[in-house]
Amino acid sequence: MKGYYFLLCGLCLFGCSQPDQQKQLESERVTREYQKQLEAENSPILSEDSDTIENSQPNNLDKNGDVLETETELAPINISLPPPPAEPSETPTQIAQLTDVERIAKLLTAKSAEQRLAAVNRLYNLAAKQTLPDSALQRLINVFESDSELDIKNRAILALGQVCHPAVMMSLLSNLKRPLNDINLEAIKVLGEVGGYRASQILNDFAAKLAENNSNNAQAILSAAVAARQQILARGGMSPKCQW
Incomplete structure (x- = not known):
């Protein structure tokens, strides 16, 4: 309050030498500056900027500042498998007329024993006249080693006997x-x-x-x-x- 008293005295002395309008403006300016000084002395520790920084912290941190783990729900994955290949439709008579060695060799894995036997017999005839490709030869060896029918195995062995x-x-x-x-x-x-x-x-x-x-x-x-x-x-x- 003592400072305020001296300020008012200064205003009075200053006003004695100035016109009334200037004295009024100067008085208002000094009053505003004094009010700002009082507000600065009584302001809180945190400023508006610090409040902004605090409020901008991410909300996924715990009290120690570590990132909280969140569970992410994964959408189910639907996988559609392609349909199995269709079974060959060739009859034994048709197989006996085939000339495509690769096609004949694929028939060695048919479910039908009649088709497999016809394919082995056809490869036996072709092996006596031409060289079988490695893929067909391997399929023929597989028949010898693992076919469930003994007569088909034996025919495969005879066909292999044609191949050097x-x-x-x-x-x-x-x-x-x-x-x-x-x-x-x-x-x-x-x-x-x-x-x-x-x-x-x-x-x-x-x-x-x-x-x-x-x-x-x-x-x-x-x-x-x-x-x-x-x-x-x-x-x-x-x-x-x-x-x-």
């Missing part, structure tokens, strides 16, 4: 490494027809392992192996058409 390819010889020799109940006698017979000297040695070692097995199955396999080896040796250990 290392994969064929490997497949025929792998037959000797199977459990006795899974060994294919037709494959041993074909091995004797197309094999060379190396095949005769493998057959000899195979027969030696079966010599002391007196089961009917083992003796039947042993007889087939001995006959195949003798067939190879009868032609001097040479393959009739392949360079094994």
Whole structure:
């Protein structure tokens, strides 16, 4: 209040030397400045800018300032699988007339045993006249190794016997490494027809392992192996058409 008193005295002294209008304006100016000074002294610690900064903080923080984890609900994903391929419609008669080797080879996986057998027979005829592509040859080997029908397996073995390819010889020799109940006698017979000297040695070692097995199955396999080896040796250990 003492400061305010001195301020008023100053205004009175100043007014004595100025016109009335100027004294009034100057008095109002001094009063406004004094009011601003009082407001500045009594203002809160936080200014408008600090309030703005505080209010602008993200609302996904916890009391320690760490970001809160929020669960995001994912929309369900609907996956539509393509329909399975349609089964082949060719009849055995139609298959016997096909010339597209790739198409015939695909028929080896048909559900119908009649279609598979017709496809194997057709590949047997074509293999005697032309070289089968590797894809068709592999499908033929798959039939020999895994088809559920024995007659289809045996026809596949005969078809493979028409082909001079290392994969064929490997497949025929792998037959000797199977459990006795899974060994294919037709494959041993074909091995004797197309094999060379190396095949005769493998057959000899195979027969030696079966010599002391007196089961009917083992003796039947042993007889087939001995006959195949003798067939190879009868032609001097040479393959009739392949360079094994």
